[in-house]
Amino acid sequence: MVRHVTLPRSETWCLPGARVEDVQTRVPEVVEQHPTASAIAVHVGSNDIRLQQSEKLKSDFTSLIQTILATGKKCIVSGPIPSACFSDMQFSRIRQLHAWLVGYCSRERVPFVDNFGSFWRRRSLFARDGRHLNRAGASLLASNLELALEAHHTPR
Amino acid sequence: MVRHVTLPRSETWCLPGARVEDVQTRVPEVVEQHPTASAIAVHVGSNDIRLQQSEKLKSDFTSLIQTILATGKKCIVSGPIPSACFSDMQFSRIRQLHAWLVGYCSRERVPFVDNFGSFWRRRSLFARDGRHLNRAGASLLASNLELALEAHHTPR
Numbered sequence: 001m002v003r004h005v006t007l008p009r010s011e012t013w014c015l016p017g018a019r020v021e022d023v024q025t026r027v028p029e030v031v032e033q034h035p036t037a038s039a040i041a042v043h044v045g046s047n048d049i050r051l052q053q054s055e056k057l058k059s060d061f062t063s064l065i066q067t068i069l070a071t072g073k074k075c076i077v078s079g080p081i082p083s084a085c086f087s088d089m090q091f092s093r094i095r096q097l098h099a100w101l102v103g104y105c106s107r108e109r110v111p112f113v114d115n116f117g118s119f120w121r122r123r124s125l126f127a128r129d130g131r132h133l134n135r136a137g138a139s140l141l142a143s144n145l146e147l148a149l150e151a152h153h154t155p156r
Numbered sequence: 157m158v159r160h161v162t163l164p165r166s167e168t169w170c171l172p173g174a175r176v177e178d179v180q181t182r183v184p185e186v187v188e189q190h191p192t193a194s195a196i197a198v199h200v201g202s203n204d205i206r207l208q209q210s211e212k213l214k215s216d217f218t219s220l221i222q223t224i225l226a227t228g229k230k231c232i233v234s235g236p237i238p239s240a241c242f243s244d245m246q247f248s249r250i251r252q253l254h255a256w257l258v259g260y261c262s263r264e265r266v267p268f269v270d271n272f273g274s275f276w277r278r279r280s281l282f283a284r285d286g287r288h289l290n291r292a293g294a295s296l297l298a299s300n301l302e303l304a305l306e307a308h309h310t311p312r
Contacts, residue, residue, distance in 0.1 A: 095303070098303070098307065099303065099306050099307035100307075102267075102304070102307035102308065103307055103308060106262075106265065106267065106308070109262065109265075111258075111262065113270075114269075114270035114273070115273065116300075116303060117270070117271065117273065117274030117296060117299065117300045117303075118273030118274050118276075120274075120296075120299070140273060140276075143273065143276070144272075144273045147251070147254070147255065147272060147273075148258070150255050151254065151255035151256075151258035151259055152258065152259060152262070
């Protein structure tokens with residue numbers, strides 16, 4: 001879960017412990033409460049990594065992205081963050097998820113926020129547990145998201 | 157200029173002081189010398205920022221990317237790095253260039269390597285001059301490029 005991420009002209013929903021399919025079930029509610037919002041950005045996936053079901057995870061992400069696109073709103077995917085406490089296996093899985101998401105989002109023309117290099121080997125951006133972001137980490141994530149939102153609104 | 161960036165199964169060309177149009181003029185030579193290479197990744201732009209001609213820079217990037225695509229090879233754009241010594245104006249210009257490149261590459265389906273968050277406010281990744289990357293910075297840039305190359309070869 002990511003806390004303290006605030007962006008201008010946006011509302012942030014925080015769903016502790018949520019997995020990709022949990023976020024998908026909340027999409028209709030978000031759309032209903034924010035009918036005029038132009039885009040939905042999702043940041044999720046770390047809680048799924050532990051289940052070690054990479055094909056299911058890809059399928060869940062595909063469903064989530066297509067569900068958002070079907071609402072007529074723009075979908076933005078905020079890429080996974082390599083936590084400071086990940087084991088080699090978890091790191092390898094999150095790297096694979098990242099690589100697959102980059103390719104999938106590119107093919108679907110869904111803006112992807114690349115967080116990998118920003119958080120890689122930067123213990124100082126995580127809370128004591130090594131899993132959650134601290135204030136500095138949340139601020140960097142917000143900055144990455146803001147830059148992506150801006151970039152995808154840049155005139156030609 | 158970026159030194160010490162090495163990637164597996166790749167050759168790196170280093171062109172000190174090169175601007176976008178200088179890189180473009182070298183494309184035929186690169187293609188001639190590497191007829192079997194599948195992709196050309198370019199990392200350039202910082203030397204153009206100083207000229208403060210943002211429309212010309214966009215036009216130069218468009219020409220460079222289209223020149224590479226016309227060779228039949230894949231084009232990969234490695235995004236600009238916010239140097240530690242940039243003035244507010246230079247920072248603002250590089251941010252604008254980044255945003256424009258993200259949008260342009262997305263529309264053209266050209267893989268874009270996002271280096272912005274990785275290098276933002278990280279003085280420790282730069283050499284003493286604050287402009288060039290040190291070994292740690294070059295290693296991170298190589299890692300970002302490698303991840304992007306891998307991601308765009310990931311099966312569906």
